[in-house]
Amino acid sequence: MNTTLTLAARNLMRYRRRTLLTALLITLGVVALLLFVAAAGSFKQTMVGSITDSMLGHLQVHRKGYTASMDNLPLTMSLQPRAVGLIEDALKADPAVAAYSKRVKLGAMFSNFEQNSSIRLNGIDAAAEDAAVPALRQRISAGDKTGPLVERGKVLVPALLAKGMNVKVGDAVVLVATNAQGSVNGQTFTVGGILEGITGPGGRDGYIDIQDARELLRMDKEEVMEVAVRLKSIDALPDVSARLREVLDTTIRNKEDKPATELHTWADLSPFANIVKMIDMMTFFIRIMLVAIVLVSVMNVMLMAVYERIREIGTLAAIGTQPRKLMAIFLSEGLLLGLAGALAGVALSYAVVAALNVWPVVFAFGREQITLHPTLAAAEVLGVLVLAVLVSGLASLQPAWRAARMNPIDALRHV
Amino acid sequence: MKFFKFVALSALCAPLLAFAVDGTAILKQLDRNLEPESYESYRKLINIEPNGNKKEFVLYSIKKGKDQTASLFLQPSSDKGRSTLRQGDNMWMYLPSVGKPMRITSLQSVTGGVFNNADIMRLDYAVEYEVESAEESDQHYTLHLKARTGEVAYDKLKMTVDKKLVLPIDIEAYASSGMLLKTLHFKDIKDFGGGIKRPATIETDSPLYKGYKSVMLYSGLKKRDFADEVFTQGFMPRLEELRK
Amino acid sequence: MALIHADNITKNYRMGDQQVAALKGVTFDIGEGAFAAFVGPSGSGKSTLLNLIGCLDHPSSGTLQVAGVDVASLSRNAAATFRGEHLGFVFQDFNLVPVLSAYENIEYPLLMVRGWSEAKRREQVNKLIDAVGMTEQANKRPDQLSGGQKQRVAVARALVGQPKLVLADEPTANLDHDTAYKVLNLMKSMRDELGTSFIFSTHDPKIMNEAEQTFTLEDGRIAGGQS
Numbered sequence: 076m077n078t079t080l081t082l083a084a085r086n087l088m089r090y091r092r093r094t095l096l097t098a099l100l101i102t103l104g105v106v107a108l109l110l111f112v113a114a115a116g117s118f119k120q121t122m123v124g125s126i127t128d129s130m131l132g133h134l135q136v137h138r139k140g141y142t143a144s145m146d147n148l149p150l151t152m153s154l155q156p157r158a159v160g161l162i163e164d165a166l167k168a169d170p171a172v173a174a175y176s177k178r179v180k181l182g183a184m185f186s187n188f189e190q191n192s193s194i195r196l197n198g199i200d201a202a203a204e205d206a207a208v209p210a211l212r213q214r215i216s217a218g219d220k221t222g223p224l225v226e227r228g229k230v231l232v233p234a235l236l237a238k239g240m241n242v243k244v245g246d247a248v249v250l251v252a253t254n255a256q257g258s259v260n261g262q263t264f265t266v267g268g269i270l271e272g273i274t275g276p277g278g279r280d281g282y283i284d285i286q287d288a289r290e291l292l293r294m295d296k297e298e299v300m301e302v303a304v305r306l307k308s309i310d311a312l313p314d315v316s317a318r319l320r321e322v323l324d325t326t327i328r329n330k331e332d333k334p335a336t337e338l339h340t341w342a343d344l345s346p347f348a349n350i351v352k353m354i355d356m357m358t359f360f361i362r363i364m365l366v367a368i369v370l371v372s373v374m375n376v377m378l379m380a381v382y383e384r385i386r387e388i389g390t391l392a393a394i395g396t397q398p399r400k401l402m403a404i405f406l407s408e409g410l411l412l413g414l415a416g417a418l419a420g421v422a423l424s425y426a427v428v429a430a431l432n433v434w435p436v437v438f439a440f441g442r443e444q445i446t447l448h449p450t451l452a453a454a455e456v457l458g459v460l461v462l463a464v465l466v467s468g469l470a471s472l473q474p475a476w477r478a479a480r481m482n483p484i485d486a487l488r489h490v
Numbered sequence: 491m492k493f494f495k496f497v498a499l500s501a502l503c504a505p506l507l508a509f510a511v512d513g514t515a516i517l518k519q520l521d522r523n524l525e526p527e528s529y530e531s532y533r534k535l536i537n538i539e540p541n542g543n544k545k546e547f548v549l550y551s552i553k554k555g556k557d558q559t560a561s562l563f564l565q566p567s568s569d570k571g572r573s574t575l576r577q578g579d580n581m582w583m584y585l586p587s588v589g590k591p592m593r594i595t596s597l598q599s600v601t602g603g604v605f606n607n608a609d610i611m612r613l614d615y616a617v618e619y620e621v622e623s624a625e626e627s628d629q630h631y632t633l634h635l636k637a638r639t640g641e642v643a644y645d646k647l648k649m650t651v652d653k654k655l656v657l658p659i660d661i662e663a664y665a666s667s668g669m670l671l672k673t674l675h676f677k678d679i680k681d682f683g684g685g686i687k688r689p690a691t692i693e694t695d696s697p698l699y700k701g702y703k704s705v706m707l708y709s710g711l712k713k714r715d716f717a718d719e720v721f722t723q724g725f726m727p728r729l730e731e732l733r734k
Numbered sequence: 735m736a737l738i739h740a741d742n743i744t745k746n747y748r749m750g751d752q753q754v755a756a757l758k759g760v761t762f763d764i765g766e767g768a769f770a771a772f773v774g775p776s777g778s779g780k781s782t783l784l785n786l787i788g789c790l791d792h793p794s795s796g797t798l799q800v801a802g803v804d805v806a807s808l809s810r811n812a813a814a815t816f817r818g819e820h821l822g823f824v825f826q827d828f829n830l831v832p833v834l835s836a837y838e839n840i841e842y843p844l845l846m847v848r849g850w851s852e853a854k855r856r857e858q859v860n861k862l863i864d865a866v867g868m869t870e871q872a873n874k875r876p877d878q879l880s881g882g883q884k885q886r887v888a889v890a891r892a893l894v895g896q897p898k899l900v901l902a903d904e905p906t907a908n909l910d911h912d913t914a915y916k917v918l919n920l921m922k923s924m925r926d927e928l929g930t931s932f933i934f935s936t937h938d939p940k941i942m943n944e945a946e947q948t949f950t951l952e953d954g955r956i957a958g959g960q961s
Contacts, residue, residue, distance in 0.1 A: 078845050085833035186592040249588050257537070257545035257602055258568035261585035261592075293568065390829040393790060394891070395818025395847040397811060483790050487825070 079400075083407035086380065087415075093379075097372045098416035101467075104368040105420025105459055106427070108361050113428050113449035115354045121445050122274075122347055123309075129210035130277050131341045132176070132303030134316050136162055136323065139337045141300065142344070145276070148182040148195060150255040153298040158327050158335060162302055165322045171315045173307045174206035179288040180300040183252040184261075185232075185281070187240050194236060195280045196250070197301075198288020201225050207305045218244045218268025224282060229267030231282035237269045244268060250283070254292045262291055275345045316340050365459075366466050369413055373470035377409045381474045388478050389486025398479035405475035406468060413467020417460050424451060513624030513633050514616070519656045520649075521614040524688050525711065528554045530732070532710035535610070537603030540701030547601050549610070550733060552714070558721040559611045562729040573726045574600055576611040579641040584726035591723045596643050603704040604672060604694045608643035610706075615649075618642045629653055644671060655679070657688055672696035682711040736763035736799075737898060737931055738787055743796035744954075745782050756782040758954035759796070764947070766898070768931040769922055771945035778951040780935040781903055787933065788821055788901045789813045801898050818847040822892030822930070824902035824921075828884040830876040830891075836883075837863060837872040840890045848895055862890040865927070866920060882913035886920060893924055902934035906941055918944045 087094045127133050137145075141152045154162065159177065166172045179198035184191050197204075201223035205212065212224060216234060225231055230250065232242060242248055244266050251261035264283065272278050289297070306315055316338060324334035342348035381388070388401060428449050436447045525531070535547045548565035563572040571586040574594075582591040583600055594600070596608035619635035619642065626632075635647040645666035650659045661674040673696070676689035692706040719725055720732065745757040756779045764770055772780040785791045786798060789805045790813075798806050801820050808816060817823075830839045841859045844850040850858070863869050866886040876884055885905060892900045902921070906914035918941065921932050936942060950957045 082831075082833065089833055186594075188590060188592050191592060191594060191598075249585075249590075249592050251583075251585065251588075251592070253602060256566075256568070258566060259572065259585070259600065260568070261588045263588050263590070386827070386829060387831060390823075390825065391831075391842075391846075392814065393788070393817065393823050394843055395814050395816075395821070395895075397814050397847075400846060484785055487829075 079403050079407045080411065082404055083411045086384075086408055087412060090380075093376060094412065097376050097412060098419065100372045101369050101413060101416025101463060102420040102423060104365040105417050105463060106423050108358075108365045108459060109421065109424035109451060109456065110427060110449070111361055112358055112455055113424070113451050114431075114447055115358060116452075117447045117449045118445065119351055119354060121448075123341070123351070125210065125273060126275055126345050126347055127208075127305075127309065127341045129208055129214055130273055130275070131344055132207050133306045133309055133312055134304045134319070134338060134340045135344060136302040136304070136319075136336055136338050137300065139329070139333075139335050142337060142339060148180050148300075150181065150292065153179075153300045154302070154336070156297045159297065159299045159302070161327050162323065162336065165319060165326065166302075166304060169315065169319060169322075171306050171308075171311045171318075173305045174203065175302055175304045176200065176203040176207035177285065177299040178204075178301040178303060179285050179292070179294070179298070181252055181288060181292060183250045183291070185236060185240065186249040186251065187242050187246065188249065190240060191251075192236060192240060194233070194250070195277075196230075196252075196288065197277075197280050197282050198285040198291075199225060199282055200285050204282075204303075207303050209305075214271045214273065215268045216271045218266075220268075225267060225284045227284050227287055228264055229283070230264040231268045231270045232266050233279045233281055234269050234271050235279060236281070237266070242266050250291060252291045254294075256293075258293065260291055260293055262287065275347055312340055362462070366462065369416075369463050369466040370470045373409050373413055373467045374474065376412065377405060377471045377474040380408060381405060381478045384478075385481065385486050385489040388481050389483045389489065392481065392483040393487065401481075402475045402479035405478050406471050409467045409471025409475070410464055413463045413470075414460075417463035420463075421456055421460060424456075511624040511626045511631065513621030513631075516624065516631055516651065516656060517616045517619075517621055517633060517635070517649075520651060520658060521616050523655070523657050525553065526686070526713040527556075527614070528713065528715050530710075530712055530714045531708060534707045534709065535601050535603070535605060536705045536707070537601065537605075538703040538705070545602065550729070551611070552716060552720070552729075552732065553613075554716045554718070554721060556617050557613050559613065560721055560726070560729060561611060562733075571727075571730075572600070573729050574607065574611060575721060575723065575726055576607075576613075577721060579639075581607055581611065582723055582726065584723075586727070589727075591726050596641075604696050604699050604702055605704045605706065606643065609674075609694070615647070619647060626653070630659070631656075655687075670697055672698075680708070682708070684713055686711050686713075737766045737768065737801060738762075738764040738933075739797070739799040740787075741797040743783075743786060743793040743798055745779070745786060745791070746794045755954055757786075757793070760951075760954075760956055762949060762956060764931065764933065766931055767925060767929050768933070768947055769925050769945055770931070770933045770947035770949065771942055772933065772935040772949050772951060773937060773942050774951035775937060777953075779954045780951045783951065784901050784903050784933070784935055787899075788823065789817050818843065818895065820898050822895065822897040822900035824885070824888050824892050824900060824905045824934075826904040826907045828876070828881070828888050828908070830884055830887060832876055835873045835875055836868055836879065836887045839876070839887055840894050843891060843895045858894055859890075862894050863887075865893075865924065866890045880913075881909050882916060885909060885913075885917050889917065889920060889924065893928065893930060896928070897930060899931045899933065902932065904936055905934055906936065906938065911940075914938075914941060915944075 138152045138154045166175050176199060181196050183194055183196055185194035204224055212220060246266045247263055248266060249261050249263050251259060253259050306312060320338045323336045323338060327335045329335040391401060428451055431449050437444055530552045533549045535549060537545045547563060549561045550564055551561040553559040557578045560575045561573060563569040573584045575582045581594050581596055583594045584591040597606055599606040618638055620638055622634045622636045624631060624633050630653055631651040633649040633651060637645050644663040646664040648662040652659055658676045663671045665671050672694050675693040677691040678689055679687060680690040681687045690708045694704050740760055740762050743757055743760045747754045747756055760783060772783060774780045786793050787800060789808060793806055837859060840863055841855055844855045844858060863872055866889055868883060868886055871879060871883060906917055909917060924930060925932050942948060
């Protein structure tokens with residue numbers, strides 16, 4: 076085997092420029108794929124993290140039918156206290172759940188006495204919300220960033236609204252809401268903080284204390300519109316959501332004995348999930364392109380190599396080399412070529428990724444600034460290496476087979 | 491011979507020309523027939539949803555002069571004490587729980603439903619609109635009104651007026667694009683005393699709120715004078731005093 | 735028992751739509767330690783015969799035994815094994831592997847065909863590289879060697895596996911006269927030392943004379959007999 080590899084290496088080096096060029100092509104393909112995966116991965120992770128850690132949580136539970144009208148912030152489709160209790164029981168019982176937060180969601184009129192605008196509000200329990208979406212407080216751009224998210228009588232105002240209505244921390248504002256019965260209630264609030272926006276639904280919501288929200292809506296029962304759940308690890312999401320959905324569907328049922336709640340993962344609720352799908356699809360296509368590059372370039376080189384060495388092949392066959400040995404010689408050559416190009420590509424990718432972590436690339440997405448922190452997962456790199464080598468082998472298969480099948484006499488006669 | 495025909499025709503037309511429709515005069519009279527310039531009124535507003543649900547409000551409203559009006563919510567109890575004030579183009583809302591009036595706009599609605607603030611706190615039509623053209627038929631006048639300024643809620647109105655009573659039957663309200671925003675139907679002529687005889691019911695519907703209907707029912711309408719201070723932001727919490 | 739026993743061998747080829755009879759019935763025996771030449775003009779069938787003896791092809795009819803083995807019916811893989819164990823080849827164009835050194839070229843059969851251990855290989859290769867006088871050039875690549883040197887390496891390669899028989903198709907055709915003689919003498923002395931039979935084909939009369947046995951082929955048959 077050692078000799079076969081030595082032969083392969085030496086034969087590759089015999090036509091140095093051709094080998095280098097082909098290897099370079101493979102290197103570039105590998106680099107393109109790995110860098111894209113690293114950058115896209117970083118982007119996805121940042122965005123998903125931002126969405127799940129500072130706004131949506133990993134999954135949410137609503138009363139059945141709520142999400143269909145979610146944009147209108149309906150007040151008539153809330154979870155009743157009994158259902159809320161059962162949901163809490165289910166969440167507490169599941170070891171994968173790290174925290175959860177109950178939210179009263181409403182639309183209101185936001186007035187600074189001179190002008191008014193509409194605002195989407197979440198009534199929250201500050202401590203629970205902090206545990207369920209720990210990155211929310213990082214979005215606070217003005218006001219108390221270390222204390223509780225909200226307090227009674229205070230409101231976290233979205234930055235865009237604060238700017239448009241010209242309010243700052245400490246200002247008095249009025250929140251006026253129409254409740255389910257159609258009656259209007261208003262309260263003065265103090266601006267407790269300004270909240271930076273984030274892409275996606277819910278990204279421009281304001282936050283008040285849940286008791287204030289209930290008072291504003293004249294809610295006499297402890298109803299809840301939404302329960303946001305945080306898991307200990309986002310990787311457990313598919314399993315946990317299936318599990319919880321099962322539990323909730325069986326324990327909380329309505330008069331027609333059908334499930335009365337609905338459970339959605341963040342991906343179900345955020346349009347960003349589609350962007351994630353698109354990115355994954357693009358990765359897939361780039362991978363295919365890499366396969367094509369490796370396949371074509373290696374096959375091309377190996378076909379030429381076999382043709383150039385027809386007489387040599389005849390000689391080796393004549394002096395007793397078994398056909399499978401001949402095949403191995405050429406197969407190794409192709410594999411080595413692919414491996415060399417891929418390894419160079421991997422090394423170059425690591426170098427570029429390291430450079431990108433020293434001089435980070437920052438770009439704007441929507442109204443946010445995203446800094447890329449690309450990383451290369453060992454599994455991904457290994458996968459690409461294996462892919463490159465496999466495809467090189469595949470590409471060399473036919474030329475090597477032809478070499479093995481050659482008739483020595485005809486081969487020896489060849490010019 | 492031709493000349494004679496001309497003279498004869500002109501002579502016949504003359505009486506008609508002398509009686510050409512004066513739209514502005516009709517509008518002014520319509521305004522006064524609906525309400526005295528300064529008055530107080532009691533109204534019930536009913537908002538009807540497509541599924542049959544009803545929401546009702548009872549309002550006490552006052553008006554002074556050309557462009558000052560205020561309303562006080564009497565019912566439901568959850569809204570008691572809420573008041574609105576209009577001075578010219580400016581509107582405010584006062585909530586007892588808030589304690590200080592907030593500015594609102596005429597196209598919003600403090601009650602929800604198809605009526606908006608401009609409908610509830612209405613000024614004289616002649617103050618906000620001018621007559622572009624007027625037509626006459628057997629039973630009706632048809633007036634085409636155009637908003638005097640950009641702040642007026644509706645760009646154009648088409649009024650069908652009862653010729654004999656000089657009271658509106660129908661008003662169609664249009665946006666500047668020509669889109670129909672809502673239609674107001676005036677019904678049930680009633681004598682409110684003090685020489686005021688006018689429709690007690692106004693129904694409205696809108697192609698923009700399919701299935702929704704709102705109804706305004708007048709139960710009291712009386713001429714009354716007020717001091718100027720009544721129509722200020724400071725007086726809004728005290729409007730109840732006027733009912734004594 | 736003769737090393738090579740051929741009985742009425744024929745070989746037919748198809749060239750386009752023509753059937754060509756390259757050998758029309760050849761019978762002979764060659765013993766061990768022979769130094770024989772097949773002579774004849776091009777197209778006489780000498781290369782064909784060499785190929786048949788070298789187990790690179792099958793006769794169309796007739797019996798052919800090499801080293802006691804009926805080689806007429808060997809499968810492709812079996813033929814390769816047989817060649818690896820019992821035969822050596824020397825070519826007109828030397829046919830050394832360009833990327834291997836002289837030493838490695840000689841070593842090749844032991845390594846890639848016979849699978850000998852490192853120590854055994856080293857001993858044998860050094861012995862032969864010495865025998866052909868190429869010790870100084872052991873690490874040179876073929877493109878750094880002269881024609882004569884290359885052929886000497888080729889001879890060493892042919893002999894390294896201790897074959898019974900070495901087949902050389904026009905081994906001196908690309909060498910100048912002096913070098914040709916040198917190579918031939920080398921082959922003869924190898925035969926003397928190791929007892930390996932050599933059969934070479936040639937159309938050069940001067941080279942012919944070096945042979946101890948001559949088979950003249952004419953139009954697919956052997957003319958005359960052993961000399």
